[in-house]
Amino acid sequence: MRPDLAEGSEVGWLVDTAIDIVTIGIIVVGVLSFIIFIYALIRYRRTRQPFALREAPVWLRRIVYLDIAVLLFDLTLLSFNLYAWHEIMIDADDQYLLRKAQEEGAGxxxxxxxxxxxxxxxxxxxxxxxxxxxxxxxxxxxxxxxxxxxxxxxxxxxxxxxxxxxxxxxxxxxxxxxxxxxxxxxxxxxxxxxxxxxxxxxxxxxxxxxxxxxxxxxxxxxxxxxxxxxxxxxxxxxxxxxxxxxxxxxxxxxxxxxxxxxxxxxxxxx
Amino acid sequence: MSAASSAHAHELSFWRKYIFSTDHKVIGKQYLLTGLFMALIGGAFALIFRWNLANPGTLTDKQYLMFVTYHGSIMFFWVAMPILLGGFGNLLIPLMIGARDMAFPVLNMLSYWTFFLSVVLLVASLLVPGGGFSGGWTLYPPLSAIPDLYMGAEPGTILLLLALALEFASMLMGGINYVATVFTMRVKGLTFFRLPYFVWMQILAAFLFMLSVTPLIAAVFLLLMDILLGTHFFRVTAEQAGSPVLFQHLFWFFGHPEVYVILFPALGILAEIFTSQARRPLFGYRTLVWAGIIAGILSFLVWAHHQFVAGINPYSAIGFSILTVIISVPFSLMLIYFGITLAGGSIRFSAPMIWALGAYAMFIIGGLTGLPLGALTSDIYFHDTYYVVAHFHYTVFTIVILSSIAGIYYWFPKFFGRKLPERFGKWHAILTLIFYNGFAFPAFFLGMAGHPRRYADILAYNYLEEFQWVHQLMTISTILLFAVQIVFAFVFIRSIFAGEQVTDPNPWRATTLEWLAPSPPPHLNWGDTQPVVEHGPYEYAVNGELAKQGIDFLPQGKLYRLQKLPEEVAHHLGGKGEQSESEVEKATS
CATH class of the missing domain: 2.60.40.420 (Cupredoxins -  blue copper proteins)
Known part of the structure; x- marks a missing residue:
């Protein structure tokens, strides 16, 4: 859906990769969440489960650790973003770009x-x-x-x-x-x-x-x-x-x- | 409105009872109904400008932007806050903590009427010569600071800013009241960690609002001075340079906590509905409370993620981005814990439950799609595109409409003594979810295509031209979504006057204290009885003797008949101060 990236745009490549990583990450997690959510609704509907469990089953309580996974997942997604931001916004001052242009023979x-x-x-x-x-x-x-x-x-x-x-x-x-x-x-x-x-x-x-x-x-x-x-x-x-x-x-x-x-x-x- | 004790009740005049009432329930209903009415107006505005997007040229450019601006302002400040804080907060907090009214009933009345005045100013700002303000609900200067030059709506802009200031003042009065009430008026046995999650969320929201709104009120007044007195706080001229970015800092320092101010009560509503409809104790109640507190604190540290490409230091952007991503930890914890509350339960798919489950599912989408915006590099591309529009509709529409309506279906019997039709409620939920996704989800694709926000017409651009049909699809969905809500408005009004009467004060077999009171609760709530709390808020799925009788829950407290009535209650009930024996009345279950 994105307009075609302009040929050879470095900034564009960095931004696109950042978008792709994050987008694929959230789609995977989102689809998994929805599958679990819908499964739980069907599995624990009233007709199948007339009495609720007072305590969560042990394996369910372990799901709490999922939150640590969430943090790791977030930071993984963010890491490329930070690298790309550094390349685009912090490293690339005029001196740096001028030097790069000279090295590559570019204008x-x-x-x-x-x-x-x-x-x-x-x-x-x-x-x-x-x-x-x-x-x-x-x-x-x-x-x-x-x-x-x-x-x-x-x-x-x-x-x-x-x-x-x-x-x-x-x-x-x-x-x-x-x-x-x-x-x-x-x-x-x-x-x-x-x-x-x-x-x-x-x-x-x-x-x-x-x-x-x-x-x-x-x-x-x-x-x-x-x-x-x-x-x-x-x-x-x-x-x-x-x-x-x-x-x-x-x-x-x-x-x-x-x-x-x-x-x-x-x-x-x- | 028939009080249970009306036989010998001290009668208030019509004005004191329904208009200038100090009763928290009447004020709550005033807030709720005003908010719902404003929701129809805000929705109608959305319909008008969406029509223009599908058929460019229907509106003038200025009209288009005006409707966009007012849609955002109304939905945030005149719908979300009155319904979730003013409405549900007022209706439920005193009942849930067993109080007879708010700590400051007169301040409470003043809060609503200040709010009402802000509504009047808001409407006036649309009708004055030059029309309403059209610079976006975020009010960014210099566009908003020089209205006569740029948008030709100086009186409208000034009135809108005053209306905002009054609205903040009214919500501040409410917030002070909620905090004071919860801190001082809990009944015996109701410790802080026995408070229903909804009450926790309300006081956290009140604290967030009180702490964050000050910079915004300051910003609004500085902006007013720029307009009226020609100061240069945010304006930039050849001679004197103010800082437009300063306004953005002040605005978003408020703006981000503000989102949680409305999000928290919505999560509270979900917690109440999930526990009673899945017959399950709220999983990790204490952890959830702490998650709310931590998320609240973090919400003050992330504001500049709205400004990654708006002239802030690129190093500070890194810090804000990391903090923004960290804030997803307490929220994903909340969603995971809510999910565990559902799993293992015995889920009843009642109308409020379908609404609440829909809200939960949409929160998953809303939360996840926040990541590409909080991650600073992908935000370069997504900033100010339709992706942002899609993301905040998945969060804010979920908060304002889905969660609120879930709460309305759930508590309607309690406060109006009548039922909303159950079957209609289910269809209402399903159709709303379909049409809501029909307008909000395509916006993600528009954002991916790099479609900037607030464009009256996209045909000027070659790269956008091909997406006109998406706008048409979104407009059709919006029309259908709005039509469903119009039907609901009629059903809602009809049910207030002619719905099926409820006989059971606790139709959902829920535990919290408000279900012990009669439906609707009389003035001063508890009559000649007084609740005393004996359990935590979510004693569902209990074992033992009661379970054998088919009762799977323990109400949070019991009602005791008072030997000596408090003075105001005695006065209200007709001066029978010294009555009745010390008989203990069993709690109704």
Whole structure:
């Protein structure tokens, strides 16, 4: 039922494995519990057992030890979760990811994401690789990242709480006004994915949809070059000009590839 | 309402008897009926927004969110708490401990009327210009802190917050009363470890509520100040930054114990029904009490598991996750012990028993499905999806509807002197369970698919589009579920006035003290008699002489006729203070 995991997503693999372990565990225990429960109801119904036993039979009293088993079971299920959490949330600071990217020969991209009512803005650092300079550029409701790269996303929100959710990468974290939070994921192949808002943010909450485009290395470089050569950056204060969420755009057809790059206008149309 | 001693009873005026009554039973019924009425409203709201989910565009986006918000708030604060604490607590605690009324009867009356005022404010908040608040029952700021900017419902938001504050105040009065009553007014022989499990659960719930509600009342008032005075506790502007996450801490510090505040009385109801319907002593009574206490303490240490992906320190998330998983130990112990109480019993499948067994089965699902949410990594994916919706409906619907209705079928004869139809009760239980699973179980699959909560319409997303039919299935189930409850409402009202009268004060052949009192118990409960406790609460399956006569249980106490009546009782019975001989009356069995 889960949407297919984005190819090669490390975070996604960790989260999926954690989900699978816990889900299989609770299904096994749940089914066993129901079998015992229904057996007990049938076995000890009034017509078969007209008088109740005052004391529990000895073998039943031993079932109390089951609670220790419950604790062990819980902690077993939790152990992979703790490992995965450590990998995703604690170990993976920027230094670690950068080093990993260099070792693997993969790219490393940083994007700032600002959630505001019913609109996601994606800010790129520009040629100087530093945020807050004049060559920063911003896209609205479309996030473009290169293939085979580690992507670090700095999250914040302008107005209310939002939550940055890419189902196919199993990435989710709240965007909080006045606070910076962070998620990361790894891309492999080019592809198109959906970004959703997972925290109630107002009446158009369900329509706060953005698109994640993972593009090939050449497309990415062409796009960066074009953005760096004179197309002025958009300061985030004027983002409302995009009018996010007004129209539903479900089509992914305005592809980057037909021109090799996209203009601000094309991006805003998405 | 005919008191057994009505022949020479001191008559109270209609207003004092039914409206501004200090009688715990009348107050309990007021709470119960108000709660059931609000349950119909909360259910109707669910129906309205579920209709919108099956047919997107029926409601405006704001209306959709408003109904979602009010459904949650009403079900938690105006249904669960009045029914389980105000209703069952008031009706049963004094009778179960052999008292004649609550420790503070006037405070008790005040508690209900404060609650009633909160209902009035709640309704008003829906009707004022701009409509009701639509930022979710969790009230998260900044969305709730700047209503004129974002949701256009400032008067509605303020009224809802005031209604919440009043509701908490009323439940606090109730909680203080329960604790004082149980600590000071137990009859002779009723030690703490002879209290029925239900009473234990009620006082634990009262303690949890008293200890946890303070931060939330503070949070609500800080939020009100943000709205009304422009402070920046939770609001963030360019100049001044409050902390939205602070509100979440305050809210969930209350929110998690709050779940146990309503869960504990529900477990108490199950314990009473299981023991009497399986004719079995409650297995491990003392251990169960300690499990409740430990779970109560742990419930204060797990609140941030609602915030794993909400900007808390990732190291503290590890601690909260481990504690959350540990809290499943006392609860699984409770369920296992309840299961052992059933196994070895002689199970009667009466209407309340089917409800209680259904609740038990649903608790298994609700408890187990909490694990993927308490486990911090899988929660990254499940957080704020329909998986959460499914999980808390398996716990909270079980608490609020299944357990409460089990209790209603069980104690209805005691408090109304008439029966609810038994056959109807069984069908009611079975149909409710089917339709309930029909709407709640598919939500697990939606959650697995990554479907976020509180979406008015899923057609904006490619990856969700294919699940529209699941929403339609859930909506059909909800409609049927609601229809069954409407029928029950009619049967319930009819039974109050025209149900089959009960003659036996103890139709379930149960042990606890409330079954010694006449049905319905008169004002001040015990007339010119007084119960004295001689046994533990669950002396079922007894051997010996009685068993040969076909009596398999020992009532917890016996009724003794009083030589000298307490003053208020004498006054109520018509001034016959010095009456009767010291004859010992056998307990009715």
């Amino acid at each position: 490393f991209v940083r994007v700032q994401v600002v959630g505001r009512q019913f609109f996601w803005a994606f800010i790129y650092p520009g040629a100087d690789q530093t945020f807050g300079t004049t060559d920063d550029y911003t896209t609205g409701n479309i996030m473009i990242v290169p293939e085979n790269s580690y992507v670090v996303v700095d999250l914040t929100a302008k107005d209310v709480l939002h939550s940055f959710f890419i189902p196919e990468f199993r990435v989710k974290y709240d965007a909080i006004p006045g606070q910076r939070t962070r998620v990361w994921f790894k891309t492999t192949e080019p592809g198109t994915y959906e970004i959703a808002c997972a925290e109630l943010c107002g009446d158009k909450h369900y329509d706060m949809r953005a698109v994640l485009r993972v593009v090939s290395q050449e497309e990415w470089e062409a796009w960066v070059a074009r953005r760096s050569n004179g197309v002025p950056g958009i300061v985030s204060g004027t983002l409302h000009a995009f009018g996010g969420g007004e129209h539903r755009q479900k089509s992914f057809s305005s592809s980057l590839s037909h021109s090799g790059s996209v203009s601000v206008q094309e991006l805003s149309a998405n």
